[in-house]
Amino acid sequence: MNTVLNAYETELGRLLETAEKRAGQGAEWLQALRKKGLAAFREQGIPTPRHEEWKYTPLRDVAAVNWKAGEPGPAVFESDFGSLSGSAIRITVVNGRFDRNLSEIPTQSGLIVTSLYNAMTEYESEVSEHLGAAAAVGEHPFGALNTCLFEDGVFLMMKPGTVVEPVIEILHVTCGDEMVIAPRMLYVAGEGSVAKVVERYVTDGDGSCLTIPVCEVFASPNSNFEHIRVQDESVKNYHIGLWEIRQERDSEYRSYNVVFGAGLGRTDQNFWLGGEHIVTRLDGVVVSSGTQVLDNHTRLDHALPNCNSFEIYKQIVDDEATVVFNGKIFVHQDAQKTDAVQTNQALLLSPKATINSKPQLEIFADDVKCTHGATVGQLEESPLFYLMSRGIPRAQAEAILVYAFAAEVLELISDESVRDALESRLFSKLGLG
Amino acid sequence: MLEIKNLHAKVAEDDKQILKGIDLKVGAGEVHAIMGPNGSGKSTLANVIAGRETYEVTDGTIELDGEDLVEMEPDERAHKGVFMAFQYPVEIPGVANTYFLRAALNAKRKAAGMEDMDSREFLKFIREKIALLELPDDLLTRSVNEGFSGGEKKRNEIFQMAVLEPKLCVLDETDSGLDIDALKVVANGVNALRSADRAFVVVTHYQRLLNYIVPDYVHILKEGRIIKSGGKELALELEDRGYGWVDELAATN
Numbered sequence: 001m002n003t004v005l006n007a008y009e010t011e012l013g014r015l016l017e018t019a020e021k022r023a024g025q026g027a028e029w030l031q032a033l034r035k036k037g038l039a040a041f042r043e044q045g046i047p048t049p050r051h052e053e054w055k056y057t058p059l060r061d062v063a064a065v066n067w068k069a070g071e072p073g074p075a076v077f078e079s080d081f082g083s084l085s086g087s088a089i090r091i092t093v094v095n096g097r098f099d100r101n102l103s104e105i106p107t108q109s110g111l112i113v114t115s116l117y118n119a120m121t122e123y124e125s126e127v128s129e130h131l132g133a134a135a136a137v138g139e140h141p142f143g144a145l146n147t148c149l150f151e152d153g154v155f156l157m158m159k160p161g162t163v164v165e166p167v168i169e170i171l172h173v174t175c176g177d178e179m180v181i182a183p184r185m186l187y188v189a190g191e192g193s194v195a196k197v198v199e200r201y202v203t204d205g206d207g208s209c210l211t212i213p214v215c216e217v218f219a220s221p222n223s224n225f226e227h228i229r230v231q232d233e234s235v236k237n238y239h240i241g242l243w244e245i246r247q248e249r250d251s252e253y254r255s256y257n258v259v260f261g262a263g264l265g266r267t268d269q270n271f272w273l274g275g276e277h278i279v280t281r282l283d284g285v286v287v288s289s290g291t292q293v294l295d296n297h298t299r300l301d302h303a304l305p306n307c308n309s310f311e312i313y314k315q316i317v318d319d320e321a322t323v324v325f326n327g328k329i330f331v332h333q334d335a336q337k338t339d340a341v342q343t344n345q346a347l348l349l350s351p352k353a354t355i356n357s358k359p360q361l362e363i364f365a366d367d368v369k370c371t372h373g374a375t376v377g378q379l380e381e382s383p384l385f386y387l388m389s390r391g392i393p394r395a396q397a398e399a400i401l402v403y404a405f406a407a408e409v410l411e412l413i414s415d416e417s418v419r420d421a422l423e424s425r426l427f428s429k430l431g432l433g
Numbered sequence: 434m435l436e437i438k439n440l441h442a443k444v445a446e447d448d449k450q451i452l453k454g455i456d457l458k459v460g461a462g463e464v465h466a467i468m469g470p471n472g473s474g475k476s477t478l479a480n481v482i483a484g485r486e487t488y489e490v491t492d493g494t495i496e497l498d499g500e501d502l503v504e505m506e507p508d509e510r511a512h513k514g515v516f517m518a519f520q521y522p523v524e525i526p527g528v529a530n531t532y533f534l535r536a537a538l539n540a541k542r543k544a545a546g547m548e549d550m551d552s553r554e555f556l557k558f559i560r561e562k563i564a565l566l567e568l569p570d571d572l573l574t575r576s577v578n579e580g581f582s583g584g585e586k587k588r589n590e591i592f593q594m595a596v597l598e599p600k601l602c603v604l605d606e607t608d609s610g611l612d613i614d615a616l617k618v619v620a621n622g623v624n625a626l627r628s629a630d631r632a633f634v635v636v637t638h639y640q641r642l643l644n645y646i647v648p649d650y651v652h653i654l655k656e657g658r659i660i661k662s663g664g665k666e667l668a669l670e671l672e673d674r675g676y677g678w679v680d681e682l683a684a685t686n
Binding site: 386394400406 | 483484485486487506507508510511512516517519522523525526527528532533536537538540541544576577593597
């Protein structure tokens with residue numbers, strides 16, 4: 001397919017055929033976007049470890065599959081995924097398609113939550129203005145692949161001043177085998193709007209798919225947006241997501257990347273702080289076991305003065321799992337009085353657990369505060385002995401301490417029921433019942 | 434209840450012997466004070482009884498009601514009825530006090546073949562104890578020892594003791610860092626737990642605590658050995674004469 005040294009040989013005939021067909025459908029602007037994505041994917045291919053940004057993300061198995069484009073999923077699932085928050089606003093996306101029957105969207109003035117496919121006609125100007133404006137297809141092959149393959153997803157828009165009280169819950173279900181699932185999300189937060197979104201990625205059934213979501217978030221001045229993403233797919237699944245955020249002045253965006261699942265999971269989260277007095281949180285909790293490889297790349301661009309960013313990643317690595325962290329912070333020349341804090345902590349619970357951690361700070365302004373800390377450790381003897389001396393058995397005491405390590409980030413989530421639900425999920429993932 | 438025979442212990446990673454042959458008998462219902470200069474091994478003794486793995490027992494036995502504790506894990510010892518009030522209680526952010534106490538209590542009940550305590554019963558039970566030790570109402574929702582003052586941490590230790598109702602209570606310098614008011618509250622809590630079925634080993638550097646928790650026996654520890662034992666007057670004599678007197682005693686031993 002291509003002869004670039006740092007991409008694999010692949011058999012993606014039927015997938016690209018579908019992409020080509022789709023690139024010829026729909027509005028002009030959409031076709032142009034898809035063609036760009038397709039060309040970009042063809043050029044980049046599926047990267048080998050020789051590519052710096054994919055050095056620790058083993059894609060050999062992904063490259064070996066003759067993937068086909070995602071097909072519609074079933075109307076009824078094998079598993080009951082429940083709800084994280086019991087919210088009145090619940091959306092279900094199945095194999096990348098917005099399922100109106102499995103969604104509850106009460107009407108609220110100023111709030112638009114709809115299928116992206118529908119929005120491409122109903123809200124054509126907003127969608128065409130924003131779709132693809134943030135996701136750089138030239139730099140992320142799976143982002144490029146999503147751009148030429150996606151059919152549907154979620155369009156969320158808050159008109160200026162809209163305050164959405166209930167949490168907007170989005171459940172993405174992947175089911176089937178050998179399919180590439182490409183949901184596309186576009187969120188536009190109008191000036192002064194307030195909203196909270198919780199997205200969950202899960203797998204139904206026993207198959208093995210490649211989920212490649214792309215989410216673009218545009219945060220207008222004075223908007224306040226909390227965004228939690230929980231990746232809880234089965235270990236047979238591959239999940240490679242791209243999350244792009246553009247913030248304007250005086251906006252606050254808090255993101256939580258909670259990763260429990262997939263055999264190979266990779267998220268790239270890129271933020272462009274394009275205004276002054278912006279506040280950004282980019283926190284993560286990663287819990288790995290077995291032979292999982294969970295890789296999180298974040299990039300923060302402080303382009304202008306007086307912005308604050310906070311990043312805490314808590315990573316738990318057990319068995320023979322590998323966790324990768326690459327956190328880049330670029331402080332541009334004009335970004336005086338930047339205050340950026342990055343902390344990345346890993347807890348290794350077994351001799352073969354691995355963490356590859358690379359904080360990367362590039363600072364071009366001279367009046368800034370940038371602190372970063374990376375620690376890798378094991379459970380401490382003192383709290384462990386304290387718990388055991390009160391009668392708590394060793395295994396339970398260890399699990400409690402591991403939980404406490406991760407909970408520090410989960411406690412930052414504002415919605416109590418979401419927080420409780422995630423803490424329970426963490427509990428059960430750690431075998432704490 | 435407790436019989437320590439010829440106990441020798443060292444720091445696990447080290448070759449340094451700290452306890453060099455301790456013999457101690459503590460009967461049910463009794464309060465024994467262990468006093469001694471810094472470095473004498475008082476805290477080590479407390480930690481070794483509790484089973485801390487940073488120490489290694491190189492000789493001797495620690496018998497609780499005839500059973501040797503030395504090979505037992507700390508949680509097993511807790512189930513048998515051992516409790517140590519820490520000198521420096523550790524903070525565990527992210528672990529709620531309620532969760533922690535309930536887990537500890539239920540682990541003990543499970544070891545005794547009992548069911549978990551009903552949650553409402555549990556809350557009522559601990560609320561009584563919280564009031565006894567004058568601890569803040571929001572204690573239960575907070576993380577273990579997080580944001581606690583020194584005095585609150587020490588009171589929290591006694592509170593846990595009251596909840597877990599151990600047989601053998603080992604207090605490791607519970608009075609260190611406390612002002613007189615906090616000391617009185619702690620002492621009240623301890624005294625409220627005194628009973629014919631319970632024994633206390635009170636490790637302390639200063640005599641003052643023993644005005645409030647009056648011991649039946651006092652033992653003076655120096656360089657890993659008990660060099661003198663006596664009644665409660667021994668503590669007063671020690672305070673009078675100072676730790677220099679202990680050196681003289683050690684020399685004559």
